[in-house]
Amino acid sequence: MDLQIAEQKIAELRSLLNHYGYEYYVLDKPSVPDAEYDKLMQELLELEGKFPQLKSPDSPSERVGGKVLDLFEKVEHRTPMLSLGNAFNEQDLRDFDRRIRQAVGDDFSYVCELKIDGLAVSLRYEDGLFVQGATRGDGTIGEDITANLKTIKSIPLRLREPVSLEVRGEAYMPKRSFEALNLAREDRGEELFANPRNAAAGSLRQLDPKIAASRRLDVFLYGVGNPDAITIGAHSEGLDYLDHLGFKTNKERRKCASIEEVVQFVSGWVEKRPHLPYEIDGIVIKVDSLKQQAELGTTAKSPRWAIAYKFPAEEVVTTLLDIELSVGRTGVITPTALLKPVKVAGTTVQRASLHNEDLIREKDIKIGDKVVIKKAGDIIPEVVNVLEDLRTGEEVEFHMPTHCPECESELIRLEGEVALRCINPKCPAQIREGLIHFVSRNAMNIDGLGEKVISQLFAEKLISDVADIYKLTSEQLIALERMGEKSVSNLLKAIEASKSNSLEKLLFGLGIRHVGAKAAKTLAISFDTMNKLAIASKDELMAINEIGDKMAESIVSFFEQEEAKELIEELAAAGVNMEYKGARPISPAEFDSIFAGKTVVLTGKLEQLSRNEAKEKIEALGGNVAGSVSKKTHLVIAGADAGSKLAKAQELGIEVWDEEKLIVELNN
Structure with missing residues (x-):
């Protein structure tokens, strides 16, 4: 076969496969049997193998899974992927409606959509071609998972029109795929995934796209990230346009003229939810008009024109076997309930936070009690109450210790606080937790350096403060359990890449008391460099909007410590950036x-x-x-x-x- 005939045949095969794939994976109306699709795909793969110069990024063969990646590159979202505020009952929905009416009047409508329980993703197209896909990450910076997203057959590799736009959606694992995956893992003696959401997230973060391809994921697209790129006036029009372009959107959506219709829609899906072929954890309600969305605007974290109604949490009864204590990075002692394993909202729960001693006393919790457990927001396990009628008399009252369970220093309760606190700055638990915080996503964001690896490095005395992270060598890491050459190489690259982070990431990572991620950015913008911030007075700090008395005192105290000065000098000597790199507001x-x-x-x-x-x-x-x-x-x-x-x-x-x-x- 010559090149010209091969090119023509490949074009025919791609057209057929794309058409059949759209029917099967988007419309759910296949017109040919699987065997015919597989036969055509094999023919395409063989031809592209013989004529590699004819391969293209929008070929259906891209869905098979390409080469193994070394690591995921960071991606800055052109438009932030904001999270949604939550509603947990009908009154929350009516309060949301009242706020909308106060802002835009009574002439508006809502769109209600199922809240898919998966992983938020962003897909970017240029002239109709799929060029990049990313995770949500922290909303501003995600990870490039293009190769893995290409394996999801409902994601079009080329749109029906040559438009350039960014679309947002939820990648998920259908219940059928989840059951098949766990059955296969059980046969191989591997640990089972807790729920489809975890399985989907784990699949899309595989460095080998072939693994992602084998997991049979799917996606629903729910919006345009840059609506100004197309001519639409409403969110519902945007969803219809996505359908037109060949995307898969969820058809179980409804336009509602009133909050009464919204409440009715929500109530209906509380009952119908178990019968869906995929998991949902709520309903998303959005103001339909894009003009009114713009009027309502956003907060720092979420849009004011949308809210997520979370389904009532499932409650189950289990036994509280014991109470374990942990020491946080600020020295706070947190009690955790150890439970007889029980399944709640799709996952097996064995632990639940008890927050502090006052809560234990308030709920009269004793070791050995039968307790009601639920997941707050379908995520965090918590003890709802004790079933006192089921007590046998053998239950044991719990008393908080007087000394730190890690370093045995005397615990204190600061004025105005309910928590007991260890104030020993050399407490091993606080140091370890501080290290874990430093490498976390919102701080220095060092991939591969999670809680387990940090704990291992700390236990082996390879790191004792955050500056030691930048002194780690390949020889030290390769000697650790479960660390191969490739893992070590990727980890060292991630550590090196973190040196170029903007100043606010480092400030947040240092764990200065009362300084959260937002305040860290405000400080970085205001002072520009670490050196200028380090010598700022309390009055200079308080002159900045959002910096209050307590935070200013905490910042000054931190930089007055000799240990802090030495640590910053070590980090600077290691090449860690000490300047703000982001956009600068006009003075x-x-x-x-x-x-x-x-x-x-x-x-x-x-x-x-x-x-x-x-x-x-x-x-x-x-x-x-x-x-x-x-x-x-x-x-x-x-x-x-x-x-x-x-x-x-x-x-x-x-x-x-x-x-x-x-x-x-x-x-x-």
Whole structure:
């Protein structure tokens, strides 16, 4: 066969296979038997093997699984993948509806969709060709899993139109695939997956795409990541357009004109949920109009125009066998219930957090009790209550210790806190937990350096502080159990890559008390370098919006410690970046505006501007729009029906404007 005939035959095979695949995996209406599809695929593979120059990235043969990867590259999402706020009952849904009405009026509708229990993914297409797929990660940075996503046959490798866009969806493992996978693992004597969600996530994070291909995953697409790339005015139109392009969307969706219709839809699926061929853990409710979505805007973590209703948690009864104590990185002693294994919401539960001694006393929990267990939000196991009627008299009351279970230092309870705390800075448990925090996803994000490996390195005395991580050698790592040459190579590459992280990642990783990920970024932007932050005074820190008294004191105290100074010097000497690398906001000094550098709070209903429009205009003039009134607020804009925020502003003597005054100043 010559090249021209081969090219023609390959094109025919690809067209047929893509058509049959769409019928089978998207429409669920196959027109040919599996044997015919397999025969055509084998013919395509043989031809592409003979004529490798004719291979293309959109060929159905790409779904078989390519070469094994060394590691997953990081991907920065062009538009953040925000998480959703949760609703747990009908009142939460009605409160959500009330907030929407206050912001946009009564003329709007909702779209309700099933909340698939899987792994959130983002797919990027250029001129209709699938070029990159990524995990959600922390919402800003995920991992490139393109090769694994190509093995999911319901994901089109080329769209029906040559459009460039990013789509979001949920990759999942159907119940049938999950059962078959666990049956095969059981036959091989391997550990079983706890639930389809874990199995799907584990499959998509395999470095060998052939393993992902064997797991028979699927996907539902639920939105366009950059809706401005196409001409649509509503979320429902976007879903219809995804269907048109050849994507698989979930057809069990409904447009609802009122919150009553939403509640009815939710109630119906509480009953029908077990009969689906895939797992769902709730219903997602979104405002349909994209214009109204823009008006409502987002918080730092989630959109204000959407909410996830979580199904009521399944409750089961088991026996509390014992209470175990653990020491966190800040020295807090946390009691954990050790339970007789029991299945809850699809997974086997053996442990549940008891939080603190006060909760144990409040619920009158004793060792040996029959207890009711549920998963909060279908995720975290918790003890709901004790079945006192089933007590035999052999139950044992639990008492918190007076000394640390790890280092035996005396425990204290700080004023205003319920937790007992070990304050020994050399406590091994705190050091180990601090190391685990340092390498975690929201901190330095070092792949391959999880809790087990950190614990092993710490136990072997190969690391005693975070600077030691950057001194690890191949010889030290290869000697560890379950560490092969490839794992060691990948780990050392990940450690090296972490050196180039922006400053906020390092600040959060250092575990400075009261400094979370958001505050770490605020500090990094404000001071630019570690050296400048290290010499900042309490007053300089408190001058920054969002930095309060306690946090400022904690930061100053941290940098005054000789140990902290030495640690930072060691990290810098190892090549760890000490500067902020992200986008830089415009300085208020660059604005000739009354709003420059001022914190403004909007409250009540505005008539001429939407809340989002007002926020954008104020921020464009150098102002900062906050969600609550405090002593740091400079100005409050009060619209109609302004409530508690206006009252607090008046109580604190903060300047208040009406909307007319705001518009005048915006136009000056």
